[in-house]
Amino acid sequence: MVRAYRNYGHLEADIDPLGINTPKKGSTIELNPAIYHLKDIDQVGSTAVDIDGIVHIGSAQFPKKTATIPEIVNHLKDVYCGNIAAQFSHLETTKEQLWLAKQLEALQSENMSSQEQKRAMKLMVESEAFDHFMARKFPGVKRYGLEGCESMIYAMDVVMEQLAQDNISDIVLGMPHRGRLNLLTGLLNFPARALFHKVKGGYEFPEELIATGDVLSHLGISTELVYGDKKVSLSLLNNPSHLEAINPVALGKTRAKISHGKNAACILMHGDASFAGQGIVAETFTLSRLPLFKTGGTIHIIVNNQIGFTTAPHLSRSTRYSGDVGKMVGCPILAVNAENVDDVRKVMIIAAKYRAKFNKDIIVELFGYRRHGHNELDEPSFTQPKMYQVIRSKQTFPVAFSEQCVKNNVTTPQEVSKIRENYTQHLDNEYKAVDTYKPEKRYFLGDWHNIIQATDFSKLSLPITGYNMKRLKEIAIASYHISQRLQSLQKDEKDIHVDWATAEVMAFGSLLDEGYTVRLSGQDVIRGTFNQRHLEFVDQENESRILPMLGAIPGAKERFELGQSPLSEFAVMGFEYGYTIDNPNNFSVMEMQFGDFFNGGQIIIDTFIGSGEDKWCLCSGLTLLLPHGMDGAGPEHSSGRIERFLQLCDSDINTDELVQKRVNMCVVNCSTPANYFHVLRRQMKRKFRKPLIVFTPKILLKKKECVSNLAEFAEGTIFQRVLTDDYKHKDLSKVKRVLFCSGKIYYDLFEERAKRNMEEQVLIIRLEQLSPFPFEQLYEVMNNWNKEWMKTVEWTWVQEEHENMGAYTFVAPRLNKAINTVIHGDNRYNLIGYIGRIAASAPATGLKYVHEAEVKHIMNSAFKF
Structure with missing residues (x-):
């Protein structure tokens, strides 16, 4: 019977202050005394029974050891069928159930002072x-x-x-x-x-x-x-x-x-x-x-x-x-x-x-x-006419409770x-x-006192992000001490080439080395979706796990949080955002299994990441890694939707980066491990905090050409927002077309150009950062060029995404502005052509032969003129 009241008493609890949904007392069969052979409680008698360890009557300090059956039943009714409907029979442990029962039953005798x-x-x-x-x-x-x-x-x-x-x-x-x-x-x-x-x-x-x-x-x-x-x-x-x-x-x-x-x-x-x-x-x-x-x-x-x-x-x-x-x-x-x-x-x-x-x-x-x-x-x-008829006939509760207090001599009218x-x-x-009234300064205090709002984004966003090469080698070697990559890291520094995963671990390790808290979450992030990361090694016999990188960094264990997340983008992304707004020294990275799946967390992106600082002056350095690339994997495993993130950016086409004041987040599509290293470290080395969206590669993770020399990570080096061919040693008068691109497609263009022996005729420029748009860096490059040549050359944006997707609609007007400004001093002509997939509803085809035909078309279009 005691168990029945604990399990089913809530079904007869009176918890509706409107009295509309008041349960019918005695309607719950499990609470009927007859099924416990107690047909008439009042006739049971006054014989006391031992209740120690069965039901709690009396105060927590002085519980009763015995009670009569009527006392027990009435007590259970008061506790479980009164104004509290308690559900705890579904709890996993008896310990929790008994603890809650004791708390509820003991507090019944304790009234408000x-x-x-x-x-x-x-x-x-x-x-x-x-x-x-x-x-x-x-x-x-x-x-x-x-x-x-x-x-x-x-x-x-x-x-x-x-x-x-x-x-x-x-x-x-x-x-x-x-x-x-x-x-x-x-x-x-x-x-x-x-x-x-x-x-x-x-x-x-x-x-x-x-x-x-x-x-x-x-x-x-x-x-x-x-x-x-x-x-x-x-x-x-x-x-x-x-x-x-x-x-x-x-x-x-x-x-x-x-x-x-x-x-x-x-x-x-x-x-x-x-x-x-x-x-x-x-x-x-x-x-x-x-x-x-x-x-x-x-x-x-x-x-x-x-x-x-x-x-x-x-x-x-x-x-x-x-x-x-x-x-x-x-x-x-x-x-x-x-x-x-x-x-x-x-x-x-x-x-x-x-x-x-x-x-x-x-x-x-x-x-x-x-x-x-x-x-x-x-x-x-x-x-709800009936409900509001009841509500409007009721005295307000503060008034009713005040009158009750007056009646209890607690207070006076x-x-x-x-x-x-x-x-x-x-x-x-x-x-x-x-x-x-003047609003008080309640922002950028406490842990945030060294952080500022970005009011001159261009100047503030160029911190030195390189790191001591000796320490980088130690971190990398510790991380891959049973990997084939160890051998390459033992070479002379000028001969060392760093791949994507090694660049990443050096970024994480160097930030830990400097005292930052580093946190990596997402689905399958420990190994990496593409079998590239392996931050943790698993003993093949007993499945014990070690994180070798931490061995090279004293005190890092307490500041490195690494773990798999559940199959959720919404909650995990919100959690990581919350983690970053608490302390500017928290470097939190969330990686999607594929970039396509970010939209499960679209509400967090729209209402927190993209606009939180603008609405609430809450800064976040959250970094999202979105594996992206048209690799023939179909419509759900190809696109991180670059276009959607760029649409969320408040990067003003009419304002050069030098004077931009309200850039809400950074969007990058890096093509080299070194730049990936630098952009991750830049998140912590700037004086302000902005969300960072990184479109990361898939095929490039294992591509032998996608490496960087260790010298590109050294002290004094920085993130390169624009990467160009070595035009200073090129006869520009022979160049007929300039191809602008971003990310993985650069390697396809580079290889195709070499196949066609067109290095002299085609110049390739990579936009590593898309937003804020790198006007300043483009001007630095273009101001070195002959303006008459610039008027004759063909300018083209090349992307692997469809025309209504990718970066095209964002970069085209900005590239037009940059080129026109250098040539004419204004923005008079539409100079940028487009090469890529035609507009479509799905991000990619699911048919291999169509994918291959699209790739061939893009390459032919880029090098036929």
């Missing part, structure tokens, strides 16, 4: 006063207020205090729009004047920062909270309107703090419809226990409106509770009536303690409602009124201060 009731009452009264103030002052603003679930703000206060008592030093909070402004101003020290300044159209950043800003419901803050003698640093992350997308980002930031030795925890808030409906929730749960992604457990709080915009629960999910998604990883789920503040307190304390004890996720579902529609301007009764009046007066004073 007068001080706690007054604390909860004050927070909720102030929250309601805030919503009323906003409604009066800004009646046309969508504020997504907390009305209908005001106990959320108290729940947050309780759980953060408990985390502080557990010696958590940092909390990372991700949440959607509902109640965000209440939480910001009521608990997280966000100045109300700053909020009102924003509502009235003010800029939320100091004038010296370059950003476009974002809407009210996406505001974030970093603040310090004090609970007794404990201090907690809290980060509420900015979020996009793509619901739940913030989840992996918050976890990544939490993991970064843990990696730097902080005792950090993550709290994620959710809406009921989005938690059940968005796939990113399940993807993020999948990360929760993986070695490369675990953070010691996340506390999930679902603010359950019992509706998703206008969609009823039975139409938006296939589970009883929205929190049931968490069962996939064995999460306890504690649903609670949000209008029983005492039970809200209990489940939040249990949630924090569970996380501390088991280092696992736990879900708390606050069952409330929305007093208004999806936003305050929406009329909800059009679609006068004190409640004073709390409301004082807070309203505070808000009014803040409102009056808007006219003189």
Whole structure:
């Protein structure tokens, strides 16, 4: 019977404050005493039975050893069929199940103190006063207020205090729009004047920062909270309107703090419809226990409106509770009536303690409602008339709870009124201060104090990225000490040629050598999709694993995070983005198995990587590696969609790179191992941070011509944004055509030119960096050329992608501008021709003979004139 109540009691729990979905008591057969041969509980008698180790009655410190059957049953009803619906029978271990049962049963006898009731009452009264103030002052603003679930703000206060008592030093909070402004101003020290300044159209950043800003419901803050003698640093992350997308980002930031030795925890808030409906929730749960992604457990709080915009629960999910998604990883789920503040307190304390004890996720579902529609301007009764008839007939909960506190002699009506009046007066004073308000500098502080915003991208992006050759050889030799590459690395430096994988390991190793944290994640990254990397060696007998590179770098083991990721782009990409925004010294690299698969994480690319700095002044140095190349592998294994990333870039065609101020990310398509080495190191060696998109090769990984001399990695060397033929030793008057290209196709063009003996007639220029467009480097090259010759030569862009894909539509107008500027001083002529595949819907053909014919056509077109 005890087990039955623990397993099935939630089916008769009264968790709906509206009373619309109240369960029928006695309808659950498993809770019928008759099946346990107890037909009439009241007739059983008063004989006490031994309950030690069976059920917990009484306080945690002084539990009862015996109880009568009626006492046991009534206690179980109070615990499991009251205002808490607890689900934990699905947990993997009996230890966890018994621990949760004990916590729930022991806390039943512990009621809120007068001080706690007054604390909860004050927070909720102030929250309601805030919503009323906003409604009066800004009646046309969508504020997504907390009305209908005001106990959320108290729940947050309780759980953060408990985390502080557990010696958590940092909390990372991700949440959607509902109640965000209440939480910001009521608990997280966000100045109300700053909020009102924003509502009235003010800029939320100091004038010296370059950003476009974002809407009210996406505001974030970093603040310090004090609970007794404990201090907690809290980060509420900015979020996009793509619901739940913030989840992996918050976890990544939490993991970064843990990696730097902080005792950090993550709290994620959710809406009921989005938690059940968005796939990113399940993807993020999948990360929760993986070695490369675990953070010691996340506390999930679902603010359950019992509706998703206008969609009823039975139409938006296939589970009883929205929190049931968490069962996939064995999460306890504690649903609670949000209008029983005492039970809200209990489940939040249990949630924090569970996380501390088991280092696992736990879900708390606050069952409330929305007093208004999806936003305050929406009329909800059009679609839910009965629900809103009930809601509008109800007294607001802060008022009801205040009256309850007065009845319990916790406070007086006068004190409640004073709390409301004082807070309203505070808000009014803040409102009056808007006219003189200047946004505070809250960015580029702490760990970011040495980082700046890029205001002159060209000059700032040319750091020396070469490294000591002796150390590079030591790192490379350690990494491949059982590889055939060892022999080549023992040669004289002038004879050493470095391939792609070796260049990569030297980049990682040298950054570790300089004290940076390096992290590599993605599907199959340890070996490499194309069998090229082998950072880890596996003993063929016992499968023990060693990471040889670390042997050459003292202290690197603690700063190198390497691991496979699950088959997820969305969650993993969000996680890695979150990791980078925490600390500028975190070099995080995510590699796609094939570049084609990046679009599984398109929401992260669009709303965080591509625009996060512009919206929120949050800088990220995240590096994405996208294997790319038309190798005959078909439409899903050929293209990293260069065109899509270039379309996201705010590189202005009308502004030369010398004066560009708002370049949101770098896009490169390197053709040499040396340049790949330099561009990776450049991510950490610049004074600013920008996302880096690298289109990496596949066939070139093993191509003997795709190597670089070790001298190209030496101290004093840098990333070359443009690579040209040795035109200084070429008679340019014989050159009839200049071919511009990027990436792997250069090797095809180089070989075809040699086959046709056309080295004198064709000049090849490689754009290693596509965005920001390398105007300055092209001018340096072209200014050495005879302008009359330039007027007669044929200029052509060559790519292997289709015409509506690849870099063509991005580079063509920019190349036109560069050439025209040098020749004519303006941009008068369309000079750039196109050679490549014709426009298509799919990135590549799946037919070998068609692929080969397309390659032949491109080569013929490039060298027939």
